[in-house]
Amino acid sequence: MTDLLAARSQMAISLGFHILFAVAGMAMPLFMVVAEWRHLRTGDAVYRELAQRWAKGTAILFAVGAVSGTVLSFELGLLWPRFMEHAGPLVGLPFSLEGFAFFLEAIFLGVYLYGWDRVAPRVHLLSGVAVAISGVVSGVFVTAVNSWMNTPTGFRLEDGEIVDVNVWAAFFSPAFPTQATHMVLAAYTSVAFIVLGIHAWGLRQEPGSRFHQRAFGIVFLAALVGTPLQVVSGDFAAKHLASHQPTKLAAAEALFETQAGAPLILGGWPDVGTREIHFAIEVPQLLSVLATGDPAGTVLGLEEFPEELWPPVPIVHVAFQVMVACGVVMLLFVLWGATLWWRRRRAASWVDRRFLGAAMLVAPLGLIALEAGWVVTEVGRQPWIVRGFMKTADAVTPMPGLIVPMTAFTLLYLVLGVVVVAMLKAHVFQVSPEGEPARAEAAAEERP
Amino acid sequence: MTAVEAAWITMGVGLIAYVLTGGADLGGGIWDLLASGPRREQQRVALARALAPIWEANHVWLIFVIVVLFTVFPRAFSAIGIALHVPLSLALVGIVLRGSAFVFRAYGLGGERERVTWGRTFAWASAATPLFLGMSLAALGTGDIDWRDGVVWSGFWAGWTTPFAVAVGAFGAVLFALLAAVYMTLETAGELREDFRERALACEAVAALVAALATWRAAVDAPVFFERWAGSASIGALQVVTALCAGTAILALVRRRFGVARVAVAAQVVCVLVGWGLAMAGHVILPGLTLRDAGARPEVLRAFFPALGAGALLLTPALVYLYRVFKAR
Numbered sequence: 001m002t003d004l005l006a007a008r009s010q011m012a013i014s015l016g017f018h019i020l021f022a023v024a025g026m027a028m029p030l031f032m033v034v035a036e037w038r039h040l041r042t043g044d045a046v047y048r049e050l051a052q053r054w055a056k057g058t059a060i061l062f063a064v065g066a067v068s069g070t071v072l073s074f075e076l077g078l079l080w081p082r083f084m085e086h087a088g089p090l091v092g093l094p095f096s097l098e099g100f101a102f103f104l105e106a107i108f109l110g111v112y113l114y115g116w117d118r119v120a121p122r123v124h125l126l127s128g129v130a131v132a133i134s135g136v137v138s139g140v141f142v143t144a145v146n147s148w149m150n151t152p153t154g155f156r157l158e159d160g161e162i163v164d165v166n167v168w169a170a171f172f173s174p175a176f177p178t179q180a181t182h183m184v185l186a187a188y189t190s191v192a193f194i195v196l197g198i199h200a201w202g203l204r205q206e207p208g209s210r211f212h213q214r215a216f217g218i219v220f221l222a223a224l225v226g227t228p229l230q231v232v233s234g235d236f237a238a239k240h241l242a243s244h245q246p247t248k249l250a251a252a253e254a255l256f257e258t259q260a261g262a263p264l265i266l267g268g269w270p271d272v273g274t275r276e277i278h279f280a281i282e283v284p285q286l287l288s289v290l291a292t293g294d295p296a297g298t299v300l301g302l303e304e305f306p307e308e309l310w311p312p313v314p315i316v317h318v319a320f321q322v323m324v325a326c327g328v329v330m331l332l333f334v335l336w337g338a339t340l341w342w343r344r345r346r347a348a349s350w351v352d353r354r355f356l357g358a359a360m361l362v363a364p365l366g367l368i369a370l371e372a373g374w375v376v377t378e379v380g381r382q383p384w385i386v387r388g389f390m391k392t393a394d395a396v397t398p399m400p401g402l403i404v405p406m407t408a409f410t411l412l413y414l415v416l417g418v419v420v421v422a423m424l425k426a427h428v429f430q431v432s433p434e435g436e437p438a439r440a441e442a443a444a445e446e447r448p
Numbered sequence: 449m450t451a452v453e454a455a456w457i458t459m460g461v462g463l464i465a466y467v468l469t470g471g472a473d474l475g476g477g478i479w480d481l482l483a484s485g486p487r488r489e490q491q492r493v494a495l496a497r498a499l500a501p502i503w504e505a506n507h508v509w510l511i512f513v514i515v516v517l518f519t520v521f522p523r524a525f526s527a528i529g530i531a532l533h534v535p536l537s538l539a540l541v542g543i544v545l546r547g548s549a550f551v552f553r554a555y556g557l558g559g560e561r562e563r564v565t566w567g568r569t570f571a572w573a574s575a576a577t578p579l580f581l582g583m584s585l586a587a588l589g590t591g592d593i594d595w596r597d598g599v600v601w602s603g604f605w606a607g608w609t610t611p612f613a614v615a616v617g618a619f620g621a622v623l624f625a626l627l628a629a630v631y632m633t634l635e636t637a638g639e640l641r642e643d644f645r646e647r648a649l650a651c652e653a654v655a656a657l658v659a660a661l662a663t664w665r666a667a668v669d670a671p672v673f674f675e676r677w678a679g680s681a682s683i684g685a686l687q688v689v690t691a692l693c694a695g696t697a698i699l700a701l702v703r704r705r706f707g708v709a710r711v712a713v714a715a716q717v718v719c720v721l722v723g724w725g726l727a728m729a730g731h732v733i734l735p736g737l738t739l740r741d742a743g744a745r746p747e748v749l750r751a752f753f754p755a756l757g758a759g760a761l762l763l764t765p766a767l768v769y770l771y772r773v774f775k776a777r
Contacts, residue, residue, distance in 0.1 A: 060551050066504050067547035071540050073514050076535060077529025082517050085526035085598075089748040099508065099515045100759035106504040107770045114501035118773055130766075167751040198480025399533045399604055412541060418549055428556040447745060 021065030190366030197363020475628030479573020582620030
């Protein structure tokens, strides 16, 4: 393994690990706050219990997110010193603002987690709101940095030197609006789906559990609102790619030739050598519609660009397909749920066993789409670290033996990942509050 | 004062805030490791209770320092990232393990054995992290890191592997433990408080010893730094103040004036850090990389300070509130 590949792998693993905890830190506080707000409004103690249990899971996820995020801020310099030397001032503003947002998130999460009996109920709820807002805001700021790497603006190059730096122009780079929207919605929907799956399991174990019903209701609403919006924001993202990052779109779609009325390619395996795609289904003109809004619109193919500037086409294509496929299944699922709810809105419970089973099956799709989408945007930018200005290979540290830290952090994250999953599982498989007396009775009966 | 110096001072303030808060949290982990006597478990419980609501917020100061470093001094960030890759990676492993193990211990539903394992991990990581952070900071002053024309020529082991850097790392750990022990006297009562009082006093003695050791090694391993540090009148005056603070802290601890002791040890630690900053005399890396070469851009500084002001406006009341809720004594 070359040092460059080791550095890229370490960064990919660090980001791929951190993003899971980061989205939990963005979305879970919203769900907690809604539950607590329902408790304050209705006086229903089940909602309070729900907020407290979600808060416990969030505490674990947030801590691992905070420390893995620290690792990333250092790794920018440890692995990509040349990149930061030039880009540091340009991405420093969003990073600084993110620092403050993250600070507020950590402060109010401390108040939220440990202040149940120390602050007034309304103040406690407001602390949760502060966590939810600052979590999303810090996610948006970090995405601003990545957007700038995709569509760098706010400076000029003069003899290889960066001049005329405008940090606000760098902040609001062309990719920023679509990418930030797509990221925030991804956070809410992916976390909503995984939590939905957990409480679907709970409802199948204890049908009629008010605890799980309420939890399911809150996160299903989030999924129902978030998923269609995410599909729409994906469409905006595709149009942005077509106009600003054509190589990424061409690689994602495995479109080798520039075409008017380009077809949408579903599935398949792109062969870069022969510039063909095998085993794919083509939907005529649909890509042109999605990318340009016109069935006869022209979409640039990879042939327009020198081959050494192509990203690894198969990876980007497959990741893109996975993301879109997950999104479609998630959309169908929430639409199915919405119909069920409408038809049985007067019944005691609108969910049935089949739907709950499906909810458990689709639970991981959001997180899979999240990781796949991240692969599309990061691998799709290669060979550039700053598109059009700096190659990833030129940014890497001269440090030799990078396979050592790469292996160390991979093992560390592997262990942490296993532990976190085991811990959350233990929390989840605790029975619901109503289930507890039943379990105690069962245990008493078993005793001789 | 130029904008570049103001940015450097901002970073220094961030570093001081990290040491006084996040550093003390790491020191708390060291006391978990060294918990002993009949009240061993009570010590651990009290430490965990003190840390739980605030450690994550305190930790953000470190991220703050890093972000200011790469925003304002990107060339310095790049040089440090290359020259100190190894100790900083080791510090990161410590940071990850410390934070994760702490929540795993707090929220795990497993049995006692599992709790003990995470407690151990938390404690050892808390002890190792300040060591590597201190070694990295000290390395910048050794004169061993050869940075010229934007390139690090001295490889990946220079500076931080000297006995001086190791002594500074140990000194950092002792100071963090000192802060933690003194803070804990205000969060405990009775015999438990006496435990932490004794530990704080012992720490002052050890700190004096390690400081002497570090000074001797500075003369050997970091002559340029030592010359500035020992030769300047203002730093000399500062050292007198440091000693006075330490003396006040000891006296206050002996007479059980814990509020006074807290202020005195904090002032003592601030003096040590300011002395280090003054001895670096406008350099990020001695002798090659000055603040002026560190890549600051006026247009970035113009946006940086308003952003900093706006952030501080939100942050300050929030931090005050956090400490009022959990540390009002």
